[in-house]
Amino acid sequence: MVKKTVLDGGEGLARQKAMELLVRYGEALGAERLVDTNNVCVSLTASGYSTEMPANKESDVDATLSRMYLDSDEPFEIPHVKAYTCRLIREMDPDNWEIQGISPARHEINLLTEKVCSRIGMQLMHSCTPYLLGNVPVMGEHCAWIESSAVIYCNSVLGGRTNIEGMESATAAMLVGKTPYWGYQHEENRLGTHLVEVEYQPESVMDWGLLGYYVGEIVQERVPVINGVLKAPNIARLKHHGASAASSGGVEMYHIVGFTPEAHSLEQAFGGRRPVSTLKFGKAERRKAYDNLTSARDTDVDFIMLGCPHYNLEELWNAGRLLEGRQVHSNVNLWIFTPRALKTIADQEGLTDSPKEVRTAATDSAKHAHYMPAMLGFPTWFGSQEDCIQAAITGKWRGELR
Amino acid sequence: MKKIVLHGRKVVGGCTEGEALVTRDTIAGWGGIDPAKGIVIERRHELRGQSFKDKVLVFPGNKGSSGTSMAFHATRLLGTAPKALIFNDMTTKVALSSVLLRAPAMTGLDRNPLEVIKTGDWVKVDADNGIER
Numbered sequence: 451m452v453k454k455t456v457l458d459g460g461e462g463l464a465r466q467k468a469m470e471l472l473v474r475y476g477e478a479l480g481a482e483r484l485v486d487t488n489n490v491c492v493s494l495t496a497s498g499y500s501t502e503m504p505a506n507k508e509s510d511v512d513a514t515l516s517r518m519y520l521d522s523d524e525p526f527e528i529p530h531v532k533a534y535t536c537r538l539i540r541e542m543d544p545d546n547w548e549i550q551g552i553s554p555a556r557h558e559i560n561l562l563t564e565k566v567c568s569r570i571g572m573q574l575m576h577s578c579t580p581y582l583l584g585n586v587p588v589m590g591e592h593c594a595w596i597e598s599s600a601v602i603y604c605n606s607v608l609g610g611r612t613n614i615e616g617m618e619s620a621t622a623a624m625l626v627g628k629t630p631y632w633g634y635q636h637e638e639n640r641l642g643t644h645l646v647e648v649e650y651q652p653e654s655v656m657d658w659g660l661l662g663y664y665v666g667e668i669v670q671e672r673v674p675v676i677n678g679v680l681k682a683p684n685i686a687r688l689k690h691h692g693a694s695a696a697s698s699g700g701v702e703m704y705h706i707v708g709f710t711p712e713a714h715s716l717e718q719a720f721g722g723r724r725p726v727s728t729l730k731f732g733k734a735e736r737r738k739a740y741d742n743l744t745s746a747r748d749t750d751v752d753f754i755m756l757g758c759p760h761y762n763l764e765e766l767w768n769a770g771r772l773l774e775g776r777q778v779h780s781n782v783n784l785w786i787f788t789p790r791a792l793k794t795i796a797d798q799e800g801l802t803d804s805p806k807e808v809r810t811a812a813t814d815s816a817k818h819a820h821y822m823p824a825m826l827g828f829p830t831w832f833g834s835q836e837d838c839i840q841a842a843i844t845g846k847w848r849g850e851l852r
Numbered sequence: 853m854k855k856i857v858l859h860g861r862k863v864v865g866g867c868t869e870g871e872a873l874v875t876r877d878t879i880a881g882w883g884g885i886d887p888a889k890g891i892v893i894e895r896r897h898e899l900r901g902q903s904f905k906d907k908v909l910v911f912p913g914n915k916g917s918s919g920t921s922m923a924f925h926a927t928r929l930l931g932t933a934p935k936a937l938i939f940n941d942m943t944t945k946v947a948l949s950s951v952l953l954r955a956p957a958m959t960g961l962d963r964n965p966l967e968v969i970k971t972g973d974w975v976k977v978d979a980d981n982g983i984e985r
């Protein structure tokens with residue numbers, strides 16, 4: 451009954467448009483109904499599209515957001531959120547936006563948009579890793595999250611339930627507290643489909659990224675079950691693993707037998723079904739993933755990007771140890787991305803140098819090595835955190851698969 | 853020219869026709885297409901550099917970042933959108949992209965569209981009734 455009232459405009463135009471969008475989306479999916487959620491992750495950014503719309507006051511931002519995020523042809527004021535909602539993207543470093551190449555006009559739009567997000571009651575986390583900042587769903591909790599690397603972490607590592615929502619469907623969920631009961635919201639869709647036998651034991655963060663990148667490309671959107679892992683990974687390893695699998699394929703959920711909550715055993719991971727296929731991850735597969743991630747040839751590097759997904763405190767601590775007593779090379783930009791809340795704790799430095807022209811980049815993120823060459827046109831080296839920081843210090847790429 | 857009729861499930865209703873652009877590779881939105889130009893930009897994609905503007909896009913499905921729907925929504929707002937979508941694998945990304953494109957979209961066809969339809973074929977998409985090639 452509540453749904454009808456909202457759909458009929460009983461709670462205003464904005465919530466009506468949000469519910470309409472969820473219904474159209476649910477029908478497109480073939481979902482039988484919507485389910486309640488009180489855990490939404492999304493980002494409202496008024497300059498997200500390539501055509502910038504002018505915004506001189508808050509109501510301009512509201513108009514842009516209603517058009518972009520709620521698919522409305524008529525503008526309206528965005529009302530207060532109904533579900534607990536975390537804002538994941540801010541679009542700029544608030545202190546170093548000029549260095550990032552953000553124009554003053556766009557900076558103004560970003561500030562106005564943040565005012566709107568704060569006005570409607572969003573949590574201004576500004577991180578792709580909400581689970582590092584206290585949004586840690588419990589087993590079985592229905593969520594509506596954007597951000598492929600966060601979704602795969604929520605489903606696989608925490609046992610929370612979410613599909614990869616788009617900005618628009620998550621914005622709608624934020625306003626009405628509902629999401630389609632479809633996909634990974636259903637228990638049976640969370641079962642494994644492909645068996646991955648590990649012959650090369652993943653140890654380092656980079657290994658876990660290579661495993662994810664290799665498996666994702668093969669299983670695409672299915673659910674791999676990694677079997678044979680002997681040593682417990684940790685947050686950094688699983689964060690990188692998931693982001694990589696979500697980049698090369700569309701993996702939204704995986705199991706690691708013995709280590710993730712819905713895979714205490716192979717039987718539990720597959721729910722008694724047979725795997726549709728079995729693949730192995732050995733030395734050759736690891737090498738193949740590594741080679742596919744490098745698009746650069748020039749060993750002179752001038753841009754090192756670390757922290758995609760955002761670094762946690764352990765990774766910042768590691769980077770700090772590698773940089774201790776050393777200087778970043780004068781030709782090199784070293785950027786480390788981390789949530790502002792964690793930066794406050796770590797008091798980490800390194801973002802304040804002036805940037806230089808970028809020709810060849812290097813990163814420890816398989817996700818960025820996958821996307822950066824196409825999006826920004828930089829030939830990119832992929833390697834470990836240590837290889838990247840050595841390159842930052844020397845300006846030369848010496849990384850290799852060891 | 854022989855006419856073939858395929859049947860499937862409506863994702864978004866409507867009827868249109870146009871030239872097919874067929875790929876066996878899944879398509880990512882954010883980082884996979886350039887909405888301003890209406891082309892595929894992913895580095896190892898078989899359609900890299902090709903335009904999907906006003907085409908009937910026949911593809912396995914969407915992959916990649918949750919920015920996918922935004923990128924396809926942007927193609928509608930920027931006038932570079934495909935005319936209709938025909939795909940095999942349902943995901944939240946492709947469902948939401950279809951809804952925001954407000955263009956006819958179909959899935960679950962009785963024959964594999966990636967095999968039956970070739971790039972350059974003239975395709976009529978009647979999302980409520982079926983597909984004709």
